[in-house]
Amino acid sequence: MIAVSATRAATTPKLPRLRAPLLFGMLLALFALLAARSLYLQWIDNAFLQEQGSSRYSRDLEVPAHRGRILDRFGEPLAISTPVKAIWAWPEKVEATPGQLQALAAALDLPPSALAAKLDEGDDFVYLKRAVAPEVAAGIAALGIKGVHDDDEYRRYYPSGEVMSHILGFTGDRDVGQEGIELAQQAWLGGTPGGRRVIINRRGEVVEDVANIRSPREGRDLALSIDSRLQYLAYRELKGAVESNKAKAGGLVILDARTGEILALANLPSYNPNNRTRVARERMRNRALTDIFEPGSTLKPFTIAAALEAGKVQPSSVIDTAPGTLTIGKATIHDAHREGVLTVEQVVQKSSNVGAAQIALSLPPERMWSTLSGAGFGAPLKSGFPGEVSGRLRPAKSWRPIEQATMAYGHGISVNLVQLARAYTVFATDGELKPVTLFKEAGPVAGPPVLKAETARAVRHMLEMVVMPGGTAPRAQVPGYRVAGKTGTAHKLEGGTYINKFVASFVGFAPASSPRLIIAVMIDEPSGGQYYGGTVAAPVFSSVMGAALRLLGVPTDAPISSILPPAEAAEVQEET
Amino acid sequence: MVKLNLLLLAALVFCALSLVTSRHQARKLFVELEREQKLARTYDVEFGQLQLEQSTWAMPARIESIAREQLKMQLPRPGRIQVVDGSSR
Numbered sequence: 001m002i003a004v005s006a007t008r009a010a011t012t013p014k015l016p017r018l019r020a021p022l023l024f025g026m027l028l029a030l031f032a033l034l035a036a037r038s039l040y041l042q043w044i045d046n047a048f049l050q051e052q053g054s055s056r057y058s059r060d061l062e063v064p065a066h067r068g069r070i071l072d073r074f075g076e077p078l079a080i081s082t083p084v085k086a087i088w089a090w091p092e093k094v095e096a097t098p099g100q101l102q103a104l105a106a107a108l109d110l111p112p113s114a115l116a117a118k119l120d121e122g123d124d125f126v127y128l129k130r131a132v133a134p135e136v137a138a139g140i141a142a143l144g145i146k147g148v149h150d151d152d153e154y155r156r157y158y159p160s161g162e163v164m165s166h167i168l169g170f171t172g173d174r175d176v177g178q179e180g181i182e183l184a185q186q187a188w189l190g191g192t193p194g195g196r197r198v199i200i201n202r203r204g205e206v207v208e209d210v211a212n213i214r215s216p217r218e219g220r221d222l223a224l225s226i227d228s229r230l231q232y233l234a235y236r237e238l239k240g241a242v243e244s245n246k247a248k249a250g251g252l253v254i255l256d257a258r259t260g261e262i263l264a265l266a267n268l269p270s271y272n273p274n275n276r277t278r279v280a281r282e283r284m285r286n287r288a289l290t291d292i293f294e295p296g297s298t299l300k301p302f303t304i305a306a307a308l309e310a311g312k313v314q315p316s317s318v319i320d321t322a323p324g325t326l327t328i329g330k331a332t333i334h335d336a337h338r339e340g341v342l343t344v345e346q347v348v349q350k351s352s353n354v355g356a357a358q359i360a361l362s363l364p365p366e367r368m369w370s371t372l373s374g375a376g377f378g379a380p381l382k383s384g385f386p387g388e389v390s391g392r393l394r395p396a397k398s399w400r401p402i403e404q405a406t407m408a409y410g411h412g413i414s415v416n417l418v419q420l421a422r423a424y425t426v427f428a429t430d431g432e433l434k435p436v437t438l439f440k441e442a443g444p445v446a447g448p449p450v451l452k453a454e455t456a457r458a459v460r461h462m463l464e465m466v467v468m469p470g471g472t473a474p475r476a477q478v479p480g481y482r483v484a485g486k487t488g489t490a491h492k493l494e495g496g497t498y499i500n501k502f503v504a505s506f507v508g509f510a511p512a513s514s515p516r517l518i519i520a521v522m523i524d525e526p527s528g529g530q531y532y533g534g535t536v537a538a539p540v541f542s543s544v545m546g547a548a549l550r551l552l553g554v555p556t557d558a559p560i561s562s563i564l565p566p567a568e569a570a571e572v573q574e575e576t
Numbered sequence: 577m578v579k580l581n582l583l584l585l586a587a588l589v590f591c592a593l594s595l596v597t598s599r600h601q602a603r604k605l606f607v608e609l610e611r612e613q614k615l616a617r618t619y620d621v622e623f624g625q626l627q628l629e630q631s632t633w634a635m636p637a638r639i640e641s642i643a644r645e646q647l648k649m650q651l652p653r654p655g656r657i658q659v660v661d662g663s664s665r
Contacts (some may be wrong), residue, residue: 066620075632080622159631206610207603232636481652560657 058210065191067154067175068219068518070168070182072228073261079168079182081175081219085137085150087128090120097331100145107140108132129348131155131157140229156182160228162270163235166286167226167438169386170273179284181224181438184386191219200418223440225261230254230548232386235262238521241540242268245504245526251288252540253421254548255518257509259441260425262418263548265289288365288417289386291532293522295420296353296490297472297533298507299372299410300460301427304348306371307359315345315458321354328402333357334389348462350473351487353409360408361401368404369396374450375423377415383436391415400479410490411498421520424507425482427463428515431456452536460484466510469540473506476538480547480556485541492525501525505536509547519545 041049070079087108090556096104105112108129111196130153132140137150152176157218158168169180177183188453194216199208208282234252244249254264269278285291307313322337335354339346347355359370378393399407406412415423418436425434432453451459463484467476472487485508491498505522509515521537521544530536643649 068626077627080624080628082628083621159628159635163637201603205607207606210608229636236637298618397627479657480659556659560654560659 002200015067017265030537032388040069058197059206060195060197061206063194063216064152065193065218067156067171067191067217068189068221070189071223072226072231073223073263073405074227075223076228078118078164078226078228079156081156081171082153083134083152084131084567085134086130086153087132087137087140087148087150089119089128089149090124090147091121091126094119096148098130100143100541103143104128104140104148105134108144120289124388124554134391135163142290158273158454160231161274162230162272163232163266164226165263165271165273166267166284166288168273168274171507173419176524179278179330180286180386181222184197184384185222188222189219192217225256225263225440226265227263227437229551230544231264233551234544235266235270237540237544238266238268241521241523241536243521245528245530245536247523247527247536248525250286250419250524251520251522253288253418253518253520254544254559255421255425255434255436255520257428257434257515257518259443259445259449260422260436262436262438263440265418265438269306284506286385286387287524289381289383289417290389290550292389292391292414292569293503293524294413294490294493295410295415296488296505297356297409298410298420298486298488298505299354299413300336300348300351300356300550301463302372302375302377302423302488303356303360303368303408304462305426305451305455305459306368307344307363309451310363310367312361312362313344315343315462317344318342319344319347319355319358321347321352321358324354325429326354326357326405326407328357328361329400331402334404345465348459348486349465351409351466351472352434356408358503360404362381363404365399365404367391369399371450372407372413374433374448375426376419377413377423381416381419381422381436383418383438385438389416390538410488417520420505420507420522421518424509424518424520426450427456427460428509428518429456460512463508467508472532473534473538475534476506476508476545478510478541478542478549480558480560481546481549481554482558483510483542484508484515485538486547487538489531489533502514502531504531504533504536506533506541508545510549511554513557516552516554517545517548519548 002488009214010217034099059514064083067081069077069081072078081124101115102112105115110129111266113130118128120321128148141150156171158164158170167180169182170178171182172178177186178498195213196209197211197213198206199210227372234254238250238252250465252266252267253262254266255261256263265286265288267285269283271283304313308315318341320341321335322338322387323401324335326333333353335352339350339352339355342350342352342355344355344359346352347359372393380390381388391454394412398570403412422436424430425447429447430449431449433450434445434447453492463486464482465471466486467473467483473485476483485506488503488505488507490503492501492503493499494501503522503524504526507518507520519541521540522538523540
């Protein structure tokens with residue numbers, strides 16, 4: 001054996017001397033290359049592979065967050081978001097048989113031609129229908145049409161519809177507030193979706209939470225001060241009055257006299273927030289907060305209060321209003337009818353412009369201004385409602401005598417309805433101006449004192465006389481309750497001159513012995529023949545106040561049968 | 577020495593196996609948790625929808641029309657109301 005191998009070794013040609021080291025070196029170099037590549041992939045350029053790897057087991061999931069609900073003061077939902085689906089398509093990629101398209105159109109409740117038109121609209125993205133119920137969306141997914149997809153989204157529902165629409169407003173795209181409380185409280189109500197990274201198994205189930213990328217922030221619920229029963233009542237009665245008087249618009253506010261909470265706020269014309277296609281911008285306005293008007297006679301009690309505070313008159317002081325006109329410079333003030341000699345109380349009861357003007361002229365302008373300003377006129381309400389206006393009260397220095405006289409009965413000054421209702425809190429309490437709010441308060445709220453208690457009580461008594469026989473508003477009486485209030489019938493200002501269109505109003509509170517509710521009613525341009533505050537607005541006040549006090553279980557403070565049917569009661573008419 | 581090593585080996589194997597089982601258990605429980613959480617979300621959604629439905633049924637307008645039309649209820653006239661004084665009882 002040894003000999004054989006020896007001969008073979010002898011016969012093989014001698015290898016070149018460098019071949020072995022060369023090959024060895026080459027192999028080494030190749031290995032080094034591999035090692036370098038693997039090092040490179042492992043540590044330097046690892047992003048791509050890392051991503052490829054993790055995409056096989058890890059997922060980033062969105063954690064949805066709800067928009068908070070809006071509730072009334074008793075927790076009744078007024079606005080709720082529920083998840084729905086948006087159906088969208090990628091027209092370029094849609095592959096469907098005519099049968100499938102027909103089924104899709106039927107499921108979407110669209111005519112097939114409309115569906116075809118939508119699919120022709122664009123190349124890459126088109127919404128077929130939004131806010132589709134989840135069951136319907138599941139049915140569409142089951143059709144299995146290529147290029148048709150669905151997305152999660154939320155839709156907000158308003159169960160109270162047009163009754164509450166002006167307060168709540170509505171949300172737009174992606175459930176973001178666009179109007180009213182929805183807009184004002186967006187930061188509180190809106191939720192921010194979160195994200196988390198998870199590990200999934202091959203069946204797509206989540207098996208482990210890896211990281212919390214972003215914590216979701218759920219929208220918070222918001223409790224309003226609104227009482228939905230009173231709100232409905234207010235809306236129904238206001239609607240009846242606006243329709244029967246063929247009025248252009250109307251507003252009604254109910255305030256809690258103890259806390260200043262807005263219990264109801266109704267506006268007409270209204271709209272249904274659940275179906276807003278083709279609703280005029282005009283109808284969406286919350287007139288009670290965003291429109292100003294000249295209040296007319298509803299302002300007289302403040303003039304009288306200023307005079308009482310200044311000690312210029314007593315409730316029983318006598319004013320001669322004959323002959324029913326008063327000329328200041330070039331202008332003349334009229335009473336609706338001549339009254340002759342009146343006490344200060346009767347000036348309010350019968351709403352005499354001449355009497356109020358005379359009382360106002362006995363006051364220094366600053367004195368009158370400070371009472372009006374103290375009652376909140378000309379200053380922002382700070383209700384936090386978007387688009388709220390403050391009305392106008394000019395500085396006392398710029399008043400001319402005629403202006404001071406007309407301001408005594410509410411012309412040359414402008415307010416919004418909520419402001420007017422709030423001003424009456426000074427009479428409903430013993431001179432305190434309560435701050436108004438749309439949000440629920442825990443208990444009674446104190447406001448700054450504006451009038452002396454005895455002044456407030458004296459004016460309250462005068463306001464009670466207004467609804468008694470001989471006053472301007474016997475129709476405002478409520479069976480079983482003592483009521484106090486004031487009518488207003490103001491000429492409207494158009495292009496700088498007063499025209500024969502009116503704003504009829506009534507502001508009042510009850511029970512007068514211990515006021516609980518303040519209601520302000522405003523009817524814009526009643527054109528059904530009647531236009532006096534005492535005949536147009538007072539009946540609305542009466543029916544809303546009566547039903548509201550009954551609903552709240554407020555004890556009666558007057559015999560229930562003491563009421564006089566309005567037709568028999570002597571009624572005094574007024575203008576402004 | 578060998579005995580001790582064997583003992584340690586057995587302990588190691590036991591630990592390793594229990595780690596595997598507990599890991600598996602954890603994942604199973606996690607899947608279950610996920611499922612329950614998903615269910616809770618569905619119930620949440622359903623609750624919202626039911627609330628909507630309830631408040632739609634309980635609309636004052638609807639209650640009023642039922643009271644007036646089906647149950648023939650009406651407000652008594654002031655003359656027919658007797659106020660009972662609660663404080664004297």
